[in-house]
Amino acid sequence: MLSRIRLTLKQHRFETIAVTIVCVGLTVAALIEAYRLNSLNVPLSCLQSYQGGYMGPSQAPVTAAQAHCNELAKSFNDMRGSLDMNLVQLLLLFAPILAGIVVGAPLVAREIEQGTAPLSWALSGSRRRWLLGKVLAGVFLLAPLMLAVGLAANVLEGALNPGLNPYASFSNYLGRGVPDVFWALAAFAGTFALGTVLGRTMPAVVLALVVCFFVRATWDAGMTHFVLRQFAVQQVQQDQQQQQGYMVYGPGGPGNADMYVYYKSFIDGKEVTDAEVNAWYNQNMVCVPMPTQSASTSPADSSSPGASSSPGASSSPGAPATPDNSKMGDNGVACQGPNIDPSHMPQQVQYVIPGSWYWQTIAFESGLLLLGSLFCGAIAFVWVDRRRPY
Amino acid sequence: MALGGGASTGTAALAAHGLSKRFKKKIALDKVDLSIPVGSVTALVGPNGAGKTTLIRVCMAFERPNAGGVEVDGVDPWKHRSEALRRVGYVPQTPAVYRGLSVEDHLSMARSLHSGFDSDYARRRLDQLGIPLDQRADTLSGGQAAQLGLAMALGTRAKVLLLDEPLANLDPLARREFIQVLLDAVKSDGSTALLSSHIVTDVEDACDRLAILGAGKVRLDCPLEEARQTHRLTEADSPPPGATAIGSFLGKGGKNIMTLWRLAPGDAAGEALETASLEDVVLGYLAAGRGTGLQLN
Secondary structure (H helix, E strand, O other), rough: OOOHHHHHHHHHHHHHHHHHHHHHHHHHHHHHHHHHHHOOOOOOHHHHHOOOOOOOOOOOOOOOHHHHHHHHHHHHHHHHOOOHHHHHHHHHHHHHHHHHHHOHHHHHHHHHHHOOHHHHHHHHHOHHHHHHHHHHHHHHHHHHHHHHHHHHHHHHHHHHEEEEEEEEOOOOOOHHOHHHHHHHHHHHHHHHHHHHHHHHHHHHHHHHHHHHHHHHHHHHHHHHHHHHHHHHHHHHHHHHHHOOOEEEEEEEEEOOEEEEEEEEEEOEEEEEOHHHHHHHHHHHHHHEEOOOOHHOOOOOOOOOOOOOOOOOOOOOOOOEOOOEEEOOOOOOOOEOOOOOOOOHHHHEEEEEEEEEHHHHHHHHHHHHHHHHHHHHHEEEEEEEEOOOOO | OEHHHHHHOOOOEEEEEEEEEEOOOEEEEEEEEEEEEOOOOEEEEEEOOHHHHHHHHHHHHOOOOOEEEEEOOOOOOOOOOHHHHHEEEOOOOOOOOOOOOOOOHHHHHHHOOOOOOOOOHHHHHHHHHHOOOOHHHHHOOOOHHHHHHHHHHHHHHOOEEEEEOOOOOHHHHHHHHHHHHHHHHHHHHEEEEEEEOOHHHHHHOOEEEEEEOOOEEEEEEHHHHHHOOOOOEEEEOOOOOOOOEEEEEEEEHHEEEEEEEOOOOOHHHHHHOOOOOOHHHHHHHHHHHHOOOOOOO
């Protein structure tokens, strides 16, 4: 079997070398970017207090220490938003799927296209054993490379979000770490299954690209809506989170290590719909146009506890009421309500997957991807036994 | 109905019984009965599209028959594929080699796929032909690639060799070399070979048996010598007495219509006529199959 794996990799040397170079290059690039960010040594407090001009020219005198702090934070933010950083992050996001497709597409399809399948199938009594040798070669190539890429992406994620423990946070959690391996394997299995069924490399690549990117694009929403919803727990109070160290610095302001799943609204202890909440505000609040500057707010203030860079941790909907009973409306409209006891105002309860459940969630979602891979693989193994070798 | 050897016997290395294969509306094989005796080298001759490749592919379990079946060394390849393929060495139509792999890699691959593959035997054969083992297969000449394919088939030490037009793309020298290697192997191993070709002259010196396939039907299946001795060629208007007309076709030079005759047993008058060449025999049967020949008798 080892001999067959070696020969398969040699047979597909172009794909093997290309994927290896890209993955190693990407791993190194991610580590370099993380090193650059870390070498700035920006104190977390600077990032949290940095306003970046969002509030306009401050009237308060700025101390030298604050100026230095702001300068460091600005350098950090500039580096975070730089072209090379974005490029590396983009490649890290798509590398697993692309690598899986590149390795998987020619595995069987090219043998059929180039007429070598009859040669091998005539020699091998079992086509499934033949396919197993080829599949193992792909797995042995992809798994370590993708693990390296995923771990480097974890390091970069930690550098991008100081204070964040990448292994206890859902910030971009499907685009880094162990899931990278399973995304690659799923793309690989799906593509070689398509190649086995279609018997043509390019159509398999095109179809795999469409299917894989559709699955990737809808995975978060699907998981949140259909699966993780069952396990979400009520979010602990913000001050408790801070005490427990959940509070992290995320894009645009402090974020949360938890994954926001859904919320419920209550008025006087009774669960209500969004429409009922809006109706309550329309009834109880008076909105007047306000100057834009005073209506806008810093990213830190506008971000809900659930906001972070994680796809699943999006901002909570609705406009939260501030403690003084004013509500920031859209387009610079500020609403001032009557003097109502805050306990009678609409309350929003968020349900989240806590960051401490990171490994369980990763294992669960990776398991689902693995199941998908096995399903696709099973199709290929059944089909290869029935199809013609040309 | 095929003339000659006909139905399967207990000693057949390869036998087809009422084998039919259809691709949508096109009939590739139509109730084919064929029997290839053990130890023979059989030429499977027919024009393009006659069904030669389909017959071999059915024997390799690449195609499923619509009716009837085949047996390779007594094993039905569709029902017991592993068992059947262990008994078959196969050389495909075009010399299919892995582009990035060396000759030695091909032998390694064959060894990893086929438990009984004799690498030393295959290597010796390639050495004899001066084919470097470290050479990349995609840089081999057509003849060398064909020899590599043959060496891989022979290395399986299979009882039955199926060769699907392996000579089609080879130059005359490479053809002769290929056939010589094949004959040496068959002789030394005692195996059986079915060699398909649409060029009669390629195979007439190599084979001891002839099977003519035309439009999906077996037109003739008999020993080569019998085919030569029992057929005569004359101009259309001079039939030998007692002979059966097989088919008529345009003779060499395109001037005369020639007719192939099958002599009745003990037809002394017919035997006195000049024997037909193997090419004439094939042409006569193919003309009959196409229905383009003159209808005599």
